[in-house]
Amino acid sequence: MVSLLELSNVTEEGVHFQSPYNASPMLLSPEASISIQNIIGGDIIMQLDDVVHSLTVGERVEKAMKRSCRWLDRCEKAHSSETRQSLFGIVQGGLDPHLRKESIKVWSLE
Numbered sequence: 001m002v003s004l005l006e007l008s009n010v011t012e013e014g015v016h017f018q019s020p021y022n023a024s025p026m027l028l029s030p031e032a033s034i035s036i037q038n039i040i041g042g043d044i045i046m047q048l049d050d051v052v053h054s055l056t057v058g059e060r061v062e063k064a065m066k067r068s069c070r071w072l073d074r075c076e077k078a079h080s081s082e083t084r085q086s087l088f089g090i091v092q093g094g095l096d097p098h099l100r101k102e103s104i105k106v107w108s109l110e
Contacts, residue, residue, distance in 0.1 A: 010050050012067065030074040038080050047075040049090045056094055065092035065099050069106040
Protein backbone atom coordinates (compact mmCIF):
# COMPACT_ATOMS: atom_id res chain seq x y z
CA MET A 1 0.00 0.00 0.00
CA VAL A 2 3.04 2.32 0.06
CA SER A 3 2.28 3.34 -3.51
CA LEU A 4 -1.22 4.42 -2.43
CA LEU A 5 -0.30 6.35 0.73
CA GLU A 6 -1.21 9.71 -0.82
CA LEU A 7 -4.58 8.35 -1.93
CA SER A 8 -5.52 6.69 1.35
CA ASN A 9 -6.30 7.46 4.97
CA VAL A 10 -5.35 4.94 7.63
CA THR A 11 -7.49 4.74 10.77
CA GLU A 12 -7.95 2.11 13.45
CA GLU A 13 -10.86 0.81 11.37
CA GLY A 14 -8.66 0.11 8.33
CA VAL A 15 -7.47 1.80 5.14
CA HIS A 16 -9.91 4.23 3.53
CA PHE A 17 -9.42 5.04 -0.15
CA GLN A 18 -11.32 5.83 -3.33
CA SER A 19 -12.20 3.11 -5.80
CA PRO A 20 -10.04 3.39 -8.93
CA TYR A 21 -13.11 2.37 -10.96
CA ASN A 22 -15.80 4.83 -9.86
CA ALA A 23 -14.19 6.99 -7.13
CA SER A 24 -16.60 5.68 -4.49
CA PRO A 25 -15.20 5.53 -0.95
CA MET A 26 -13.92 2.12 0.11
CA LEU A 27 -12.62 0.60 3.33
CA LEU A 28 -10.17 -2.26 3.52
CA SER A 29 -10.33 -3.52 7.09
CA PRO A 30 -8.10 -6.28 8.49
CA GLU A 31 -11.13 -8.60 8.40
CA ALA A 32 -11.98 -7.75 4.78
CA SER A 33 -8.35 -8.27 3.77
CA ILE A 34 -8.35 -11.77 5.27
CA SER A 35 -11.73 -12.62 3.76
CA ILE A 36 -10.52 -11.63 0.29
CA GLN A 37 -7.35 -13.67 0.68
CA ASN A 38 -9.34 -16.68 1.97
CA ILE A 39 -11.52 -16.48 -1.15
CA ILE A 40 -8.51 -16.19 -3.48
CA GLY A 41 -7.09 -19.29 -1.84
CA GLY A 42 -3.36 -18.57 -1.72
CA ASP A 43 -1.21 -20.88 0.39
CA ILE A 44 0.28 -17.92 2.26
CA ILE A 45 -1.78 -14.91 3.27
CA MET A 46 -0.54 -11.71 4.90
CA GLN A 47 -2.00 -9.54 7.60
CA LEU A 48 -3.11 -6.02 6.72
CA ASP A 49 -0.52 -3.64 8.11
CA ASP A 50 -0.15 0.11 8.54
CA VAL A 51 2.63 0.81 6.06
CA VAL A 52 4.97 3.80 6.25
CA HIS A 53 7.76 4.77 3.88
CA SER A 54 10.96 2.94 4.81
CA LEU A 55 12.82 6.13 5.76
CA THR A 56 10.07 7.46 8.06
CA VAL A 57 11.22 7.89 11.68
CA GLY A 58 9.72 8.85 15.01
CA GLU A 59 6.21 8.72 16.37
CA ARG A 60 4.53 7.77 13.06
CA VAL A 61 6.62 4.59 12.80
CA GLU A 62 5.79 3.56 16.36
CA LYS A 63 2.10 4.30 15.81
CA ALA A 64 2.10 2.18 12.62
CA MET A 65 3.89 -0.68 14.35
CA LYS A 66 1.45 -0.75 17.27
CA ARG A 67 -1.57 -0.49 14.97
CA SER A 68 -0.22 -3.34 12.82
CA CYS A 69 0.10 -5.47 15.97
CA ARG A 70 -3.53 -4.75 16.89
CA TRP A 71 -4.57 -5.51 13.33
CA LEU A 72 -2.76 -8.85 13.50
CA ASP A 73 -5.12 -9.85 16.33
CA ARG A 74 -8.10 -8.91 14.17
CA CYS A 75 -6.66 -10.79 11.18
CA GLU A 76 -6.16 -13.92 13.26
CA LYS A 77 -9.77 -13.80 14.50
CA ALA A 78 -11.04 -13.32 10.93
CA HIS A 79 -8.89 -16.09 9.42
CA SER A 80 -10.90 -19.20 8.60
CA SER A 81 -9.57 -22.23 10.44
CA GLU A 82 -11.14 -24.36 7.71
CA THR A 83 -8.50 -23.32 5.19
CA ARG A 84 -4.96 -24.61 4.97
CA GLN A 85 -3.65 -21.12 4.37
CA SER A 86 -0.79 -19.90 6.51
CA LEU A 87 -1.30 -16.41 7.93
CA PHE A 88 1.97 -14.48 8.14
CA GLY A 89 2.53 -11.50 10.40
CA ILE A 90 4.60 -8.58 9.11
CA VAL A 91 7.48 -7.12 11.09
CA GLN A 92 7.03 -3.37 11.46
CA GLY A 93 9.12 -0.63 13.02
CA GLY A 94 10.85 0.89 10.02
CA LEU A 95 14.61 1.04 10.49
CA ASP A 96 14.34 1.32 14.30
CA PRO A 97 15.79 -1.91 15.77
CA HIS A 98 13.95 -1.43 19.09
CA LEU A 99 10.55 -1.10 17.37
CA ARG A 100 11.28 -4.05 15.08
CA LYS A 101 12.15 -6.23 18.08
CA GLU A 102 8.95 -5.12 19.81
CA SER A 103 6.96 -6.00 16.69
CA ILE A 104 8.56 -9.45 16.45
CA LYS A 105 7.90 -10.07 20.13
CA VAL A 106 4.19 -9.31 19.73
CA TRP A 107 3.51 -11.47 16.70
CA SER A 108 5.77 -14.32 17.76
CA LEU A 109 3.59 -14.72 20.87
CA GLU A 110 0.44 -15.07 18.76
